Amino acid sequence: MEKQPGKMTELELRAWKVDSFQRARQYLFSIGQPLVYYQEDGTPVAEYKDGRIEKLK
Structure with a gap:
């Protein structure tokens, strides 16, 4: 990670979240x-x- 999430722009933060989700998956x-x-829907x-x-219970 190049920047801490708190110092990212909104666009960078969205891209980081998508990338993190894909890597975890x-x-x-x-x-x-x-x-x-x-x-x-929860x-x-x-x-x-x-x-x-x-679906899980």
Whole structure:
């Protein structure tokens, strides 16, 4: 990381967040784990490497 997030412009911060999300996703898939996150409606889901998305309880 070249800059601390607190010193980034809004555009740089958005790009950093997208890049961080993609790196985390790739890492989890590489070790056989799903990416777990909340959808916009607040529903937790697990996304798998094969593209499957499952709702969690």
